[in-house]
Amino acid sequence: MAGKTVLILGGGTGGLVAANRLRRALDKENRIVLVDRSPYYTLQPSLSWVMLGQRSLPRITRDLRDLRKKAIEVKTAEIASLDLANKKVQLAKEELAYDYLIIALGAAYSDAEVPGLNRAWTYYHPDGADGIHEELPLFSSGRIVLAAAALPYKCPPSLYEGAFLLDNYFRKRRLRANIDIRIYTPEATPLTQYGAEAGERVARLLQSRDIGFSGGLQMKSVDHDKRLIEFQIGEQVPFDMLIAVPVHVLPPVLTTTGLAGADGWLAVDRETLLTAAADVYAIGDCNSVPIADGQTLPKSGVFAHGEAEVVARNLTSEIVGRDPIWAFGGQGACFMETGGGRGAYLSGNFYTDPPQVTMGGPNRLMHWAKVGSERVWLWRWF
Numbered sequence: 001m002a003g004k005t006v007l008i009l010g011g012g013t014g015g016l017v018a019a020n021r022l023r024r025a026l027d028k029e030n031r032i033v034l035v036d037r038s039p040y041y042t043l044q045p046s047l048s049w050v051m052l053g054q055r056s057l058p059r060i061t062r063d064l065r066d067l068r069k070k071a072i073e074v075k076t077a078e079i080a081s082l083d084l085a086n087k088k089v090q091l092a093k094e095e096l097a098y099d100y101l102i103i104a105l106g107a108a109y110s111d112a113e114v115p116g117l118n119r120a121w122t123y124y125h126p127d128g129a130d131g132i133h134e135e136l137p138l139f140s141s142g143r144i145v146l147a148a149a150a151l152p153y154k155c156p157p158s159l160y161e162g163a164f165l166l167d168n169y170f171r172k173r174r175l176r177a178n179i180d181i182r183i184y185t186p187e188a189t190p191l192t193q194y195g196a197e198a199g200e201r202v203a204r205l206l207q208s209r210d211i212g213f214s215g216g217l218q219m220k221s222v223d224h225d226k227r228l229i230e231f232q233i234g235e236q237v238p239f240d241m242l243i244a245v246p247v248h249v250l251p252p253v254l255t256t257t258g259l260a261g262a263d264g265w266l267a268v269d270r271e272t273l274l275t276a277a278a279d280v281y282a283i284g285d286c287n288s289v290p291i292a293d294g295q296t297l298p299k300s301g302v303f304a305h306g307e308a309e310v311v312a313r314n315l316t317s318e319i320v321g322r323d324p325i326w327a328f329g330g331q332g333a334c335f336m337e338t339g340g341g342r343g344a345y346l347s348g349n350f351y352t353d354p355p356q357v358t359m360g361g362p363n364r365l366m367h368w369a370k371v372g373s374e375r376v377w378l379w380r381w382f
């Protein structure tokens, strides 16, 4: 039997796990090809630490080309288009044919929907996190607004994590009394996808830290000269520093594939991650998985990881002639730093109705568990 080519688009969380798992499981006659526009991988859950200067970008960045040592073919190139009917992907200067395709291109950020948002601070991008780190020492009084511009966005707890960490940062500098920290988000209550228990606990934690919360607000525009955010219902909110989560959209190269569902993200079978196209899987932030209450599975690394494991196992089975039997079951967990060397841990099953998610902590153990998982992650996949 001739070897197969598994082409993986995207060298982020999902692509990395899929490439490693497939490489370990399959003979070398099968090619594992990974394409990303960037030669570098940056661990996004550590960006909030970069914002505070507790991590440098080099410390949480790895070179994807190191995967070549493991016989994973890494190509650094922009993906220009997908020809699913003929099983081909066009890169800037090269065309790649595949037997199986795993799309793991994540979510892209868009400036078009909210005028002025592109000038806000953000730790959702490595350079943005570094920029906030340089700016924070200059800030000694006024209002910091942390705002999610639109839903869905990656790792919903990280907006709250940002607020808790900033609260602690200014308490340590003995400036907290001069600084008003507020969260604005389209979510009606914190972490709506995580079920009532986790949301209520986060709401109480915000209250105990004197962090304001205003939900149900969709951002319309930002006026930096007047330092005003306008929301779609007409409410205007002043700020001295705006830290925003950008609008997340399907990567433009995927919009013409015909695989997107009504909500604009790639539609998949929630157990196998198979799309409507033959032998094409979509994992991680670029897909949309319906869960209870009209919600979708949060866009989180833990799900990109879990989905990659399932797709890699099933593809391995298919290639070696066994039945693909694995199903993704909606299990997920993530850390949320709460400041002062403490963290919380949100874990549970998101496929149940309602999602059964519990929150452990905040305590020191969960903070150190996040530190440990950062180290293990960067060591395990490179």
Ligand SMILES: Cc1cc2nc3c(=O)[nH]c(=O)nc-3n(C[C@H](O)[C@H](O)[C@H](O)COP(=O)(O)OP(=O)(O)OC[C@H]3O[C@@H](n4cnc5c(N)ncnc54)[C@H](O)[C@@H]3O)c2cc1C
Binding pocket: 009, 010, 011, 012, 013, 014, 015, 035, 036, 037, 038, 044, 045, 046, 047, 048, 077, 078, 079, 080, 104, 105, 106, 107, 123, 124, 125, 154, 155, 158, 251, 253, 283, 284, 285, 286, 299, 300, 301, 302, 303, 304, 333, 334, 335
């Ligand atoms: C501040 C922050 C904190 C977070 N904290 C957590 C956390 O605590 N726990 C958790 O589980 N998740 C967390 N996340 C979310 C997590 O990082 C993402 O959900 C996860 O990385 C998604 O994996 P992915 O493979 O789908 O996409 P990504 O990891 O984003 O990878 C997509 C890749 O595709 C590449 N790409 C896109 N388009 C093209 C193109 N046209 N050509 C070539 N390459 C392309 C990109 O360069 C990128 O490398 C956090 C995210 C942020 C921003």
